[in-house]
Amino acid sequence: MSRNSLNAKMFQTLKQKMAEGLLPQWVVTDPEIYVLEIDKIFGHTWQFLAHESELKEPGSYVTRWMVNDPVLLVKTNSGEFKAYLNSCTHRGTHLCTADFGKKKTFTCPYHGWSFNLEGDLIGIVAGDKVYGQEMKKDQWSLRPIPRIGIYQGMIFGNLDPNAMPLEDYLGDMKWYFDILLGRSDGGMEVRGVPQRWVAQANWKMTFENFAADPYHVQTTHRSTVEMGISPKDPLYAGYGHQVVLGHGHGINVITSATGRSAYAFQGMPESMWPMFERNLSPEQFEILSKTTVFVGGVFPNLSFVSPVHGTEGHLHNYLNFRLWRPLGPDKIEIWCWFMIDKAAPEEYKEEAYKGYIGSFGPSGTLEQDDTEIWARMVQASKGIMARDKTLSYNNVCNYLMGFDRVEPDETFPGPGIAYPTCYLDSLSRSIHEYWLELLTRDLPIDGGKNANELEITIPN
Numbered sequence: 001m002s003r004n005s006l007n008a009k010m011f012q013t014l015k016q017k018m019a020e021g022l023l024p025q026w027v028v029t030d031p032e033i034y035v036l037e038i039d040k041i042f043g044h045t046w047q048f049l050a051h052e053s054e055l056k057e058p059g060s061y062v063t064r065w066m067v068n069d070p071v072l073l074v075k076t077n078s079g080e081f082k083a084y085l086n087s088c089t090h091r092g093t094h095l096c097t098a099d100f101g102k103k104k105t106f107t108c109p110y111h112g113w114s115f116n117l118e119g120d121l122i123g124i125v126a127g128d129k130v131y132g133q134e135m136k137k138d139q140w141s142l143r144p145i146p147r148i149g150i151y152q153g154m155i156f157g158n159l160d161p162n163a164m165p166l167e168d169y170l171g172d173m174k175w176y177f178d179i180l181l182g183r184s185d186g187g188m189e190v191r192g193v194p195q196r197w198v199a200q201a202n203w204k205m206t207f208e209n210f211a212a213d214p215y216h217v218q219t220t221h222r223s224t225v226e227m228g229i230s231p232k233d234p235l236y237a238g239y240g241h242q243v244v245l246g247h248g249h250g251i252n253v254i255t256s257a258t259g260r261s262a263y264a265f266q267g268m269p270e271s272m273w274p275m276f277e278r279n280l281s282p283e284q285f286e287i288l289s290k291t292t293v294f295v296g297g298v299f300p301n302l303s304f305v306s307p308v309h310g311t312e313g314h315l316h317n318y319l320n321f322r323l324w325r326p327l328g329p330d331k332i333e334i335w336c337w338f339m340i341d342k343a344a345p346e347e348y349k350e351e352a353y354k355g356y357i358g359s360f361g362p363s364g365t366l367e368q369d370d371t372e373i374w375a376r377m378v379q380a381s382k383g384i385m386a387r388d389k390t391l392s393y394n395n396v397c398n399y400l401m402g403f404d405r406v407e408p409d410e411t412f413p414g415p416g417i418a419y420p421t422c423y424l425d426s427l428s429r430s431i432h433e434y435w436l437e438l439l440t441r442d443l444p445i446d447g448g449k450n451a452n453e454l455e456i457t458i459p460n
């Protein structure tokens with residue numbers, strides 16, 4: 001543990017600025033804030049691991065990361081999902097080095113210890129001869145990830161054994177997940193494998209971009225307007241509702257100027273509509289019928305977008321989940337899943353996949369637009385002026401859109417606090433609040449007469 005330059009006074013100032021709708025720019029890539037984030041946020045919140053369709057049969061496995069903890073997720077012979085630290089209990093190297101596959105046992109590439117799907121150590125090379133009979137194999141099982149939870153096929157892990165249950169953490173997001181993931185018989189399926197690439201960006205800013213910032217669409221993605229794919233109306237991504245869901249989660253339910261989408265059920269084949277009606281409540285069905293784009297996030301680092309692409313007669317919808325894995329204050333690994341209704345016609349799925357690759361895949365046009373902006377945000381946050389914590393340069397970012405001006409729309413049929421526009425910073429402010437709450441949970445930032453002197457101890 002080390003002492004550092006953060007102190008309670010700074011957090012008090014931060015809290016006060018945030019209450020005014022402002023976010024000091026130094027927090028974006030501050031290295032000490034980053035260390036606290038990994039420990040206090042990622043060490044205690046639910047992080048997405050995989051969709052169950054990625055592990056079809058007993059023995060199927062994928063390897064994933066919970067920031068710096070390598071994870072081996074397997075489907076056992078009884079059909080249960082189990083997650084282990086992907087680190088051999090002998091000397092700690094990665095037990096499994098492949099991204100995915102199917103196995104009955106995992107053999108470590110270093111000295112050859114082997115483990116079954118239940119995580120038991122079942123084989124030691126020359127075991128009896130080198131360790132003798134007294135070696136107790138059951139003490140050297142794989143270390144389980146403390147908590148695992150599943151909702152609508154989405155498998156999450158949590159490194160905190162005392163964390164609240166996944167369903168409580170997701171809260172009202174479950175209602176929207178039911179629309180996105182539970183509308184079709186058989187649910188959704190991941191097509192292909194998650195693509196991943198490294199980008200210069202900060203995880204908070206990318207999360208916020210997807211969860212809470214439809215306002216950027218008409219400028220950052222201007223080329224889509226120029227190509228005639230998006231409407232010319234500069235308000236077009238603002239129509240609909242921004243819904244604040246608590247725990248830093250939220251969703252934008254984007255419609256159009258008429259309050260309905262130009263494309264019923266996001267352009268999905270009409271043959272699927274009765275199935276949606278069967279699987280959803282009347283309120284969920286109504287929202288699905290008139291929404292153009294759903295875009296939102298599960299704090300801290302899972303985002304999603306469910307758009308409409310294509311032209312009349314060739315419209316398609318898909319669900320893109322993306323995980324922003326922090327690699328440092330200014331670097332992330334982006335993991336990107338393409339999901340589609342299992343029950344959709346095969347030809348439709350293929351067309352939708354192509355639409356995804358051209359837009360939100362690593363080489364997609366929309367993706368490139370955002371990535372450049374994110375890189376410049378972290379670059380600008382590292383200068384002397386931006387890093388000045390006394391705020392003498394007034395180096396704060398503006399989160400004042402709709403501040404104290406927009407009232408919730410009580411007639412919105414879904415749960416959460418729904419505001420009647422998506423051009424709004426309410427969700428961003430709620431994300432920041434939860435971020436600060438977790439970051440400072442054990443710190444006396446609200447009181448104590450010696451708060452100015454109180455230094456924050458952060459783990460190395």
Ligand code: FES
Nearest residue numbers: 088090091108111
């Ligand atoms: S580190 Fe795995 S067998 Fe030695």
Ligand SMILES: [Fe+2]
Nearest residue numbers: 217220366370
């Ligand atoms: Fe974007």
